[in-house]
Amino acid sequence: MNTSVTLAGITFKNPVTTASGTFGSGMEYGEYVDLSRLGAVTTKGVSNVPWPGNPTPRIAETYGGMLNAIGLQNPGVDVFINRDIPFLRKYDTKVIVNVVGKTTEEYCEVVERLACQDVDMLEINISCPNVKEGGIAFGQDPRCVFEITSELKKRAKQPIIMKLSPNVADIGEMARAAEAGGADALSLINTLTGMKIDIHRRAFLLANKTGGLSGPAVKPVAVRMVYQAANAVKLPIIGMGGIASAEDALEFIMAGASMVAVGTANFINPTATLEVVEGIEAYMGQYGIEDINDLIGCVK
Amino acid sequence: MSVAMKRKTVITENVEIAKDIYSMWLNAPDISREARPGQFVSLYCRDRSKLLPRPISICEINKEQGKIRLVYRIAGEGTREFAGMDAAEDMEAMGPLGNGFTLEGKKALLIGGGIGIPPMLELAKQLSCEKQIVLGYRDITFLEKEFEAYGKVYISTEDGSRGTKGNVIDAIREESLDADIIFACGPTPMLRGVKAYATEHKIKAQLSLEERMACGIGACLGCICKTKEVDHHSNVKNKRICKDGPVFYAEEVEL
Numbered sequence: 001m002n003t004s005v006t007l008a009g010i011t012f013k014n015p016v017t018t019a020s021g022t023f024g025s026g027m028e029y030g031e032y033v034d035l036s037r038l039g040a041v042t043t044k045g046v047s048n049v050p051w052p053g054n055p056t057p058r059i060a061e062t063y064g065g066m067l068n069a070i071g072l073q074n075p076g077v078d079v080f081i082n083r084d085i086p087f088l089r090k091y092d093t094k095v096i097v098n099v100v101g102k103t104t105e106e107y108c109e110v111v112e113r114l115a116c117q118d119v120d121m122l123e124i125n126i127s128c129p130n131v132k133e134g135g136i137a138f139g140q141d142p143r144c145v146f147e148i149t150s151e152l153k154k155r156a157k158q159p160i161i162m163k164l165s166p167n168v169a170d171i172g173e174m175a176r177a178a179e180a181g182g183a184d185a186l187s188l189i190n191t192l193t194g195m196k197i198d199i200h201r202r203a204f205l206l207a208n209k210t211g212g213l214s215g216p217a218v219k220p221v222a223v224r225m226v227y228q229a230a231n232a233v234k235l236p237i238i239g240m241g242g243i244a245s246a247e248d249a250l251e252f253i254m255a256g257a258s259m260v261a262v263g264t265a266n267f268i269n270p271t272a273t274l275e276v277v278e279g280i281e282a283y284m285g286q287y288g289i290e291d292i293n294d295l296i297g298c299v300k
Numbered sequence: 301m302s303v304a305m306k307r308k309t310v311i312t313e314n315v316e317i318a319k320d321i322y323s324m325w326l327n328a329p330d331i332s333r334e335a336r337p338g339q340f341v342s343l344y345c346r347d348r349s350k351l352l353p354r355p356i357s358i359c360e361i362n363k364e365q366g367k368i369r370l371v372y373r374i375a376g377e378g379t380r381e382f383a384g385m386d387a388a389e390d391m392e393a394m395g396p397l398g399n400g401f402t403l404e405g406k407k408a409l410l411i412g413g414g415i416g417i418p419p420m421l422e423l424a425k426q427l428s429c430e431k432q433i434v435l436g437y438r439d440i441t442f443l444e445k446e447f448e449a450y451g452k453v454y455i456s457t458e459d460g461s462r463g464t465k466g467n468v469i470d471a472i473r474e475e476s477l478d479a480d481i482i483f484a485c486g487p488t489p490m491l492r493g494v495k496a497y498a499t500e501h502k503i504k505a506q507l508s509l510e511e512r513m514a515c516g517i518g519a520c521l522g523c524i525c526k527t528k529e530v531d532h533h534s535n536v537k538n539k540r541i542c543k544d545g546p547v548f549y550a551e552e553v554e555l
């Protein structure tokens with residue numbers, strides 16, 4: 001049975017990674033799962049300098065989902081290079097680094113700093129709804145998507161994945177813009193902008209007022225968007241949004257994703273990633289599927 | 301493998317001890333073996349639309365019987381679900397989580413406010429020095445009798461129905477209590493008051509904080525508190541309450 005997939009020339013032992021920001025740099029969940037069992041670890045977004053993130057409360061639970069407004073708190077690329085990359089390199093897994101910035105220059109700076117580092121792919125977060133500048137602002141206009149993709153592509157030594165926002169009218173248009181800019185792969189979905197009000201306090205639940213919706217509640221939207229993006233471009237896609245089981249993951253794969261990422265489910269079940277890996281193998285055994293690649297985009 | 305795995309525990313008792321306040325004993329040998337006062341567990345709801353685990357402090361530890369006790373208030377749908385559960389039912393829990401209190405000092409002041417009172421009970425049990433225990437309530441009191449075995453108990457109520465009328469600081473001032481170490485858990489305004497009192501009297505203080513959590517293990521950065529100095533993990537002035545806390549020295553954190 002073959003569970004390995006190849007995206008942009010990089011081969012992953014299985015199609016399962018972690019969704020950026022839900023798994024830190026793997027240190028905490030490394031106590032629960034053997035990171036070497038994962039196709040890749042995708043890290044929390046990293047910026048050129050340390051970012052303090054948003055005030056609290058940063059988390060609110062919603063029906064079948066959650067809102068977060070972390071605001072991309074991260075220790076900055078220097079600490080990341082000195083501490084987190086060496087940690088992840090101890091494991092037999094690929095490393096995908098999620099990159100954030102407030103301006104094109106800031107994204108470029110991080111990509112340049114990572115160029116000579118031992119990481120496998122860069123995932124460019126142009127879809128975070130929780131920061132005032134940068135993030136999503138780049139991901140909602142096809143011209144911006146094209147421009148930032150081509151700027152980063154000039155500088156990156158690793159293949160780049162453009163992470164798309166679901167907060168757009170036409171996901172196919174954004175996918176095509178990233179492809180035209182030279183992206184090597186796409187990932188989606190990032191979170192959907194949402195809001196929750198505490199009626200007893202008559203106040204917003206999150207200090208940031210709005211937050212990004214994730215978890216099982218968003219899955220049907222995510223599957224639909226992966227399907228649309230897969231039909232719009234030839235690029236490989238990493239699908240995510242509410243994946244909590246192998247069954248969920250297989251929906252994304254059949255819709256056209258070459259890989260899947262497990263995010264919010266980690267908070268509910270620290271071994272969710274591993275269960276997805278094992279469940280996909282069990283499914284392949286059950287239906288006599290020799291190669292996972294035969295399932296990618298099999299539902300037309 | 302980590303000791304704080306998510307595991308199945310069994311409820312051995314779940315009773316209402318005051319209006320909307322419940323005391324639950326869990327048969328959880330792996331948790332009780334490792335647990336220290338001031339640590340917490342994450343409880344999972346059965347209703348899967350409620351995704352996130354509910355952090356609840358460990359109130360008592362019985363290592364011999366492999367049990368832990370939790371005392372919780374019905375605050376919303378999740379804790380309401382827990383309140384409706386009976387002995388012999390399963391409860392999914394992860395823990396023990398967080399750092400817990402550091403046992404120190406010669407003359408201690410243990411301060412609990414509202415639903416911050418439960419974790420002080422195991423602390424009172426394990427702390428061997430002289431103890432003065434100050435418990436602050438809005439109106440209805442709970443657990444106060446159980447503290448009497450471990451030290452002198454002082455009570456404050458907001459409506460004045462028991463003890464000092466006012467808050468825990470009013471009670472401390474009224475009784476002019478002194479100490480070389482303070483341990484406190486309660487709502488943030490109370491902790492602010494405790495911090496101010498501790499600073500004014502140059503008393504070392506350990507405060508247990510609370511924040512909305514998702515992962516409970518330090519990965520999501522949802523539950524941070526502001527710190528005075530740059531933290532070595534975050535590289536900014538934030539610490540994670542679930543992992544680096546919930547207990548911090550008063551001078552470390554900005555409340």
Ligand SMILES: Cc1cc2nc3c(=O)[nH]c(=O)nc-3n(C[C@H](O)[C@H](O)[C@H](O)COP(=O)(O)OP(=O)(O)OC[C@H]3O[C@@H](n4cnc5c(N)ncnc54)[C@H](O)[C@@H]3O)c2cc1C
Pocket residue numbers: 060061340352353354355356357358371372373374375376377378379380415418419509510511512513546
């Ligand atoms: C370290 C720590 C220890 C705690 N110890 C205790 C304890 O010993 N006894 C006790 O009664 N309560 C304790 N709490 C508070 C308890 O976690 C909340 O009351 C509980 O999560 C409410 O859940 P709910 O579903 O009933 O309420 P809902 O309001 O329906 O919950 C919705 C969401 O908000 C979160 N939430 C709501 N209130 C709080 C809160 N005050 N703190 C953190 N998250 C919250 C819930 O976990 C859930 O994700 C503690 C909190 C923390 C952080």
Ligand SMILES: Cc1cc2nc3c(=O)[nH]c(=O)nc-3n(C[C@H](O)[C@H](O)[C@H](O)COP(=O)(O)O)c2cc1C
Pocket residue numbers: 019020021022044045068070072098125128163189190191213214215216218240241242243261262263264265520
């Ligand atoms: C707490 C939290 C933090 C996140 N941080 C990031 C981030 O730093 N960069 C990023 O590209 N996406 C981030 N995301 C989005 C996830 O990577 C993912 O796209 C989204 O949550 C949908 O997947 P899920 O439903 O499986 O969580 C974050 C999501 C959550 C819940």
Ligand code: FES
Pocket residue numbers: 512513514515516517518519520521522523524540541542543
């Ligand atoms: S709850 Fe995730 S870091 Fe504390």
